[in-house]
Amino acid sequence: MQNSVWLRSLVRCRPCRPWLPLLAITAFAAPLILPVDALGQSTDPTTAKQTSRQNEVQKITIILARELRDAPPPLSLLDFPPEDEGIAGAKLAIADNNTTGRFLKQEFTLEVVEAAAYDLVLRVKEKASAGAGFVIADAAPDTVLALSAALDGQNALIFNAGSGDDALREENCRKNVVHTAPSRAMLADALAQYLIWKRWRRWFLLHGTQPDDLAYAAALRRAANRFGAKIVEERAYEYEVGSRRADGGHEQIQQQIPTFTQNVPDYDVLVIADESDQFGEYIPYMTWDARPVAGTQGLVAASWHPALEQWGGTQFQSRFQKLANRPARPLDYNVWIAIRSIGEAATRTRSADPEKLIAYLKSAEFDVAGFKGRKLTFRAWNGQLRQPILLSTPKLPLTVSPQPGFLHQFSELDTLGVDEPESKCSNYAP
Amino acid sequence: MSRIGTALSISLAAGSILFAPQISAQTVFVTNEKDNTVTVIDGDTLEAVKTVKVGQRPRGVTLSKDEKWLLICASDDNTVQVYDARTMEFVKSLPSGPDPELFILHPSGNPLYIANEDDNLVTVVDIEKGTVLAEIPVGVEPEGMGISPDGKLLVNTSETTNMAHFIDTATNEIIDNVLVDSRPRFAEFTKDGRQVWVSAEIGGTVTVIQPETREILAKITFSIPGIVQDAIQPVGVRVTKDGKRAFVALGPANRVAVVNAETFEVEKYLLVGQRVWQLAFSPDERLLFTTNGASNDVSVIDTEKLRVLRSIKVGRYPWGVVVASF
Numbered sequence: 048m049q050n051s052v053w054l055r056s057l058v059r060c061r062p063c064r065p066w067l068p069l070l071a072i073t074a075f076a077a078p079l080i081l082p083v084d085a086l087g088q089s090t091d092p093t094t095a096k097q098t099s100r101q102n103e104v105q106k107i108t109i110i111l112a113r114e115l116r117d118a119p120p121p122l123s124l125l126d127f128p129p130e131d132e133g134i135a136g137a138k139l140a141i142a143d144n145n146t147t148g149r150f151l152k153q154e155f156t157l158e159v160v161e162a163a164a165y166d167l168v169l170r171v172k173e174k175a176s177a178g179a180g181f182v183i184a185d186a187a188p189d190t191v192l193a194l195s196a197a198l199d200g201q202n203a204l205i206f207n208a209g210s211g212d213d214a215l216r217e218e219n220c221r222k223n224v225v226h227t228a229p230s231r232a233m234l235a236d237a238l239a240q241y242l243i244w245k246r247w248r249r250w251f252l253l254h255g256t257q258p259d260d261l262a263y264a265a266a267l268r269r270a271a272n273r274f275g276a277k278i279v280e281e282r283a284y285e286y287e288v289g290s291r292r293a294d295g296g297h298e299q300i301q302q303q304i305p306t307f308t309q310n311v312p313d314y315d316v317l318v319i320a321d322e323s324d325q326f327g328e329y330i331p332y333m334t335w336d337a338r339p340v341a342g343t344q345g346l347v348a349a350s351w352h353p354a355l356e357q358w359g360g361t362q363f364q365s366r367f368q369k370l371a372n373r374p375a376r377p378l379d380y381n382v383w384i385a386i387r388s389i390g391e392a393a394t395r396t397r398s399a400d401p402e403k404l405i406a407y408l409k410s411a412e413f414d415v416a417g418f419k420g421r422k423l424t425f426r427a428w429n430g431q432l433r434q435p436i437l438l439s440t441p442k443l444p445l446t447v448s449p450q451p452g453f454l455h456q457f458s459e460l461d462t463l464g465v466d467e468p469e470s471k472c473s474n475y476a477p
Numbered sequence: 478m479s480r481i482g483t484a485l486s487i488s489l490a491a492g493s494i495l496f497a498p499q500i501s502a503q504t505v506f507v508t509n510e511k512d513n514t515v516t517v518i519d520g521d522t523l524e525a526v527k528t529v530k531v532g533q534r535p536r537g538v539t540l541s542k543d544e545k546w547l548l549i550c551a552s553d554d555n556t557v558q559v560y561d562a563r564t565m566e567f568v569k570s571l572p573s574g575p576d577p578e579l580f581i582l583h584p585s586g587n588p589l590y591i592a593n594e595d596d597n598l599v600t601v602v603d604i605e606k607g608t609v610l611a612e613i614p615v616g617v618e619p620e621g622m623g624i625s626p627d628g629k630l631l632v633n634t635s636e637t638t639n640m641a642h643f644i645d646t647a648t649n650e651i652i653d654n655v656l657v658d659s660r661p662r663f664a665e666f667t668k669d670g671r672q673v674w675v676s677a678e679i680g681g682t683v684t685v686i687q688p689e690t691r692e693i694l695a696k697i698t699f700s701i702p703g704i705v706q707d708a709i710q711p712v713g714v715r716v717t718k719d720g721k722r723a724f725v726a727l728g729p730a731n732r733v734a735v736v737n738a739e740t741f742e743v744e745k746y747l748l749v750g751q752r753v754w755q756l757a758f759s760p761d762e763r764l765l766f767t768t769n770g771a772s773n774d775v776s777v778i779d780t781e782k783l784r785v786l787r788s789i790k791v792g793r794y795p796w797g798v799v800v801a802s803f
Contacts, residue, residue, distance in 0.1 A: 143617050143637060146597055146616060146617045146638060147616055147617060147635075147637075147638040147639070147640070150616065150638070150640060150642075150651075150654045151654075359618065359636060362594060362595060362618050362636075362637075365576075365595050366595075387637075391639075394638075394639065394656065395656070414659055414679070414680070415659070416636075416637065416639075416659045416660045416679040420710075420729075421679065421707040421708075421710075422659065422679050422680075422681075422707060458705075458707070459705060459707070
């Protein structure tokens with residue numbers, strides 16, 4: 048019998064304001080009266096103190112490119128993304144960069160470009176030609192590639208903050224694209240390490256039928272193989288789109304989900320790949336067997352969680368809340384760390400020249416602190432930001448991967464995602 | 478009394494003075510960040526004797542110059558609490574600015590310079606009058622506070638700006654900024670005032686700066702066999718009064734590095750508890766107390782033999798530590 052869970056029929060685009068003109072947001076800290084004359088030191092102990100008098104303020108413009116796309120509304124009323132998702136993270140990073148920047152006479156400016164793919168690429172290309180060297184992209188993989196092609200040959204670097212697409216880091220990697228968003232492989236590996244640590248090795252994989260769902264399922268399969276889990280059963284959750292906001296619903300869900308999840312060989316955990324958010328939130332507590340749920344719902348792997356307070360995280364959450372009046376989401380963090388990386392490069396090179404900053408960002412010297420208790424650096428073979436991944440319930444981050452016991456020759460963070468010897472990327476070079 | 482009786486009683490009295498019980502010569506105070514308490518440790522028996530409930534999220538702790546008061550940063554209460562150091566009775570609260578994390582007293586005993594972690598500020602407070610004297614805007618997430626022995630120069634570190642800000646205490650203005658490695662947490666002047674040591678937690682290094690010229694004299698790196706480099710995260714730093722040795726707490730590397738303060742070479746690593754952050758000498762510098770946040774204990778190091786003597790169980794997530802000479 049075909050399962051039909053009550054789902055919405057309206058397709059709502061997110062964000063959808065095609066009438067919105069180009070938004071130029073200039074954010075810089077109010078100048079404070081500080082008798083700062085000399086600038087910071089070089090960190091080379093053998094050089095004498097550098098005194099450089101800069102009368103001009105160095106300006107660095109950063110573009111946030113948000114692709115307007117159709118996306119089905121989420122299953123839960125609580126999960127509608129805020130209008131300024133990502134933008135708020137950008138604003139905070141600009142403010143943080145400018146707090147440091149006033150000591151070094153550097154000023155960071157944000158320009159937000161929101162458009163559908165074709166227009167987005169055109170507008171970003173215009174701005175890059177005018178000299179903007181940094182584009183933070185919240186866009187689909189194809190759009191990121193289009194941006195990359197449009198900016199090819201210029202001194203410009205694109206930070207992919209929104210897509211977990213593995214191909215973008217592998218066969219489709221590009222010299223002018225780095226990634227602050229974790230790849231699907233990293234997320235699945237982070238989850239798998241914890242499940243193995245728990246000794247929950249037998250998985251029942253449940254996945255949706257949209258391309259993103261299938262991609263996440265593929266990442267989970269890879270992770271299972273990599274870390275020694277066994278997928279004892281795999282099922283696709285096919286559904287008919289129906290009205291989400293109907294006046295009834297739970298009576299049928301309560302019947303359908305147990306029926307759908309019965310007759311599975313013995314398993315420890317149900318891993319779910321429902322990136323499209325069509326049914327996954329209904330699965331916990333409804334399955335035939337009493338089992339924990341992990342994956343895109345249940346215990347979820349992500350780059351950030353609004354309740355992370357370790358490693359000074361409280362400071363980030365507090366500043367973000369004050370600025371945005373809402374909790375920080377993973378996309379906000381991905382955008383924030385991208386812009387902070389640019390700020391860090393500008394601080395260390397004492398420059399605003401995109402060419403110099405990009406060279407430094409891609410060099411072995413670069414590192415940035417991101418409230419995750421260790422240095423974050425870009426992988427030299429594909430530009431992916433190495434980072435600890437949080438595994439969280441809706442309320443709290445519960446654990447952080449890499450899990451204890453997973454070792455690596457160079458960095459434990461490289462036990463997450465596709466490692467250098469396996470990499471199919473040949474187009475990225477530091 | 479007969480002469481023999483007098484002599485006897487005199488010699489008995491003398492004997493009782495000679496064999497008088499040892500009076501405790503030091504007391505250790507430890508703030509427990511998660512428990513909202515202070516553990517008081519007898520510095521002679523090296524045992525915890527008292528646990529006192531204090532404000533919320535207690536972190537930085539220090540003694541007034543006359544050792545009458547124990548001052549505590551109650552970060553989540555947005556205040557500095559003052560306790561009678563001998564009785565641990567609450568005396569008063571001081572204004573502190575929001576989210577005070579660490580602080581340092583002017584060598585004269587007043588004022589108190591407080592790092593407000595949440596608001597990018599250093600707040601200057603008169604501890605007698607309880608008034609805010611000044612607010613100094615600094616970089617993002619200030620924490621480390623160091624002051625020169627003559628009180629003229631204050632150094633504050635900003636965790637996300639990655640700088641050590643040099644502040645003239647006469648004008649309360651920043652006169653210079655030195656870029657250090659990622660996430661600086663602590664600033665410590667040497668007793669002769671010729672160096673200030675700044676730790677970088679994520680960068681994994683300690684930078685030694687000449688305070689007058691702001692020249693970088695050295696950058697100390699650490700390497701421990703069998704420990705991943707990422708786990709070596711320097712936080713607290715203490716330098717002996719004679720300027721010969723420094724001790725650096727290395728966070729999740731669970732060790733304290735012993736550094737030759739003249740050559741800047743690491744001599745030894747001492748294994749203590751987990752996530753060691755802050756350090757404090759006993760008044761005679763023979764002992765060094767370390768707070769091991771993740772194992773809920775304090776380690777005691779013999780600084781002459783360079784050996785860890787014991788661990789003392791305290792509250793959850795011990796953070797700050799200070800030793801009184803009574």
